[in-house]
Amino acid sequence: xxxxxxxxxxxxxxxxxSFASLGFKERQHLQEWIAKCPHVLGEDLLIxxxxxDGFDGTRERLDLLAIDKDGALVIxxxxxxxxxxxxxxxSLKYAAYCSTLSPKHICDIxxxxxxxxxxxxxxxxxxxxxxxxxxxxxxxxxxxxLRIMMVAGNFRKEVTAxxxxxxxxxxxxxxxxxxxxxxxxxLLLSAKQIIPVKEAEEFMIRMAxxxxxxxxxxxxxxxxEAKRRRFWESLLQVSHSKTSLFEGRTTGKDTWLYxxxxxxxxxxxxxxxxxxxxxxxVLSINGTDAEQNKSRFxxxxxxxxxxxxxxxxxxxxxxxxxxxxxxIIASLPGLYFSDEASWPEMIDSMTEMMQKMEKVMTxxxxxxxxx
Numbered sequence: 001x002x003x004x005x006x007x008x009x010x011x012x013x014x015x016x017x018s019f020a021s022l023g024f025k026e027r028q029h030l031q032e033w034i035a036k037c038p039h040v041l042g043e044d045l046l047i048x049x050x051x052x053d054g055f056d057g058t059r060e061r062l063d064l065l066a067i068d069k070d071g072a073l074v075i076x077x078x079x080x081x082x083x084x085x086x087x088x089x090x091s092l093k094y095a096a097y098c099s100t101l102s103p104k105h106i107c108d109i110x111x112x113x114x115x116x117x118x119x120x121x122x123x124x125x126x127x128x129x130x131x132x133x134x135x136x137x138x139x140x141x142x143x144x145x146l147r148i149m150m151v152a153g154n155f156r157k158e159v160t161a162x163x164x165x166x167x168x169x170x171x172x173x174x175x176x177x178x179x180x181x182x183x184x185x186x187l188l189l190s191a192k193q194i195i196p197v198k199e200a201e202e203f204m205i206r207m208a209x210x211x212x213x214x215x216x217x218x219x220x221x222x223x224x225e226a227k228r229r230r231f232w233e234s235l236l237q238v239s240h241s242k243t244s245l246f247e248g249r250t251t252g253k254d255t256w257l258y259x260x261x262x263x264x265x266x267x268x269x270x271x272x273x274x275x276x277x278x279x280x281x282v283l284s285i286n287g288t289d290a291e292q293n294k295s296r297f298x299x300x301x302x303x304x305x306x307x308x309x310x311x312x313x314x315x316x317x318x319x320x321x322x323x324x325x326x327x328i329i330a331s332l333p334g335l336y337f338s339d340e341a342s343w344p345e346m347i348d349s350m351t352e353m354m355q356k357m358e359k360v361m362t363x364x365x366x367x368x369x370x371x
Contacts, residue, residue, distance in 0.1 A: 001181055001190070017182050019080045019153060026080040027051075030178070031063055033189070034076065034151065040191045041076070041149055041176055044069055046130045048110040055097040062094045065109065071131055071143040072172075073098055073106070076151065083152035088162045091148045091173075103140035147172040153179055155194065163195050170212035225253035231337065232257050235270065235347045242355040255337075258284075264365045265293075267325075268358065270350055272337050279332040279346060281353040283361055286325040294319055296368040297326035303364060310360045311353075330357060 002011035024030065031050065038045035045066040052062040064076035075098060077091045101109070111123045127136035148171070150163070155175055166173050175195035181188040232251040239246050245268050246259050256271035265287035272279040285293045285300075297319050300307070308315055316329040330353050335346040 001179075003183055014181050014183060017180050019180055022180055022182070022187070024080070024180070026078055027063075030078050030080060030151070034078065035064060038066060040178075040189070041151070041174075042191075042193055044130075045074060046110075046126070047113070048106065049113045050116075052109065054105075054109065058097075060090075060093070060097075062098070065098065067106070067127075067130075067140070068147065069131065070145075071136075071139040072145040072147055073101065074147045074149060076149045079150075079152035081153040083150065083155045083159050085156055085158055087150055087152065088159050088166070091150055092166075095146045095148055099144075099146055103137045106140055107137070145172065147174070149174050149176060151176045151178055151191075153177065160195060167196065168212075169215075227340075228253055228255065231343060231347075232270075234343060235350065238347050239270075239351045239354065242351050243358050245354065245358055258282075264362070264369065266365060268354065270354065272335065272346070272350075274337050277334065277336045279335040279337075279350050281330045281332070281350060281357050283328040283357060284325045285327075285365075288324075290324040293324060293326050296365075297328075299368050300328070300361075300364045307360060307364070311356055313353075328361070 001014050003014055005012050019026075019030065034040060035047050035050055038047055045068055047064055047066045049065040050063070052065045053059065062075060063078045066074040066076060068074055075091055075094045077087055077094065079087055107123060107127065110127070114121050114123055114126075124136060127140075128134060131139050133139050150159070150173070152175075155177065160175065163173050163175055173195070174193055176191050177194050178189060178191045181190065229251045235257075236246055236249065236251065245261070246257075249257065249259050251257075255274065256269055258267050258269035260267050265285065267282075267284040267286050269282040269284065270279070271282060285297050287293050287296075297317075301317055304315070304317065311330060313330055316327075316331060318329065319326040332349050332353060335349060336342050337346065
């Protein structure tokens with residue numbers, strides 16, 4: 001840092017000093033400065049406790065505990081000239097401890113803090129004024145977020161790397177570099193947010209939220225795929241006892257499972273819809289020649305009444321212009337995949353319909369190939 005000399009129109013470097021060289025201590029000085037002027041961290045914060053030790057089964061002490069204007073708890077961990085390598089781990093532990101605090105606990109903690117400061121104040125009124133609401137407890141209840149602020153004169157690389165990674169995982173974490181300066185007999189303090197870089201903070205937060213959303217979606221997708229595989233494994237066990245159509249077929253990760261009957265140029269498919277709570281058994285006339293597929297479909301369609309009577313259900317007959325395959329669909333409504341307790345009923349309905357579909361349709365399919 002430099003001092004501007006307007007007389008000589010030049011810059012004069014300031015003496016490099018450290019907190020230690022000036023005789024300042026972490027708890028007695030840096031912590032007190034922030035407690036008395038939390039705005040040094042770039043926003044309005046309400047300090048609700050110093051040296052908070054209200055953690056069951058541990059004697060650890062959190063430097064400063066605050067709330068922000070949205071009612072989120074803020075863990076402030078201070079180091080002096082060097083962050084050390086364990087500050088991130090300490091902050092995460094304190095965040096975990098504080099995650100169980102209820103709005104009432106927060107109010108009690110703040111009331112005790114005021115008493116230790118020799119102040120008998122209406123803490124609920126202070127919270128109401130700070131949060132700009134008549135119902136501070138409701139605001140604290142609605143905002144269960146936790147934020148971490150780490151303050152130090154210098155941050156080690158392992159600390160900044162970990163902080164950036166935690167941000168990408170959706171944790172609200174900030175690093176502030178504080179430095180003392182001396183100009184003759186005047187002492188100055190600078191505080192700069194280095195993670196996330198202030199100018200890019202909004203962008204980094206949006207990116208972190210996007211990455212977290214993508215991670216959640218990936219986890220959900222993998223969970224959904226694993227669930228479908230379990231379903232198809234259970235269905236195939238039952239299906240093998242009723243029809244040989246799916247022999248050799250393995251489980252899949254999709255909402256459908258098909259098998260090819262080469263001799264008849266058709267596919268048989270089990271499928272279900274999670275949204276509409278239904279399932280279906282589908283026969284697709286799916287040879288390489290679209291015109292032949294359509295001709296076979298129309299010939300079988302002439303026997304619609306007899307086929308539906310034999311299957312004891314109405315079918316959906318689909319032959320769409322521009323599509324090679326033609327489909328005959330037996331719909332099975334009221335089957336809810338999301339409820340695993342209903343899988344046995346769902347599997348029985350699907351496999352029984354597949355068994356009947358194969359038995360009824362095979363003669364008609366064979367007849368259309370013989371002509």
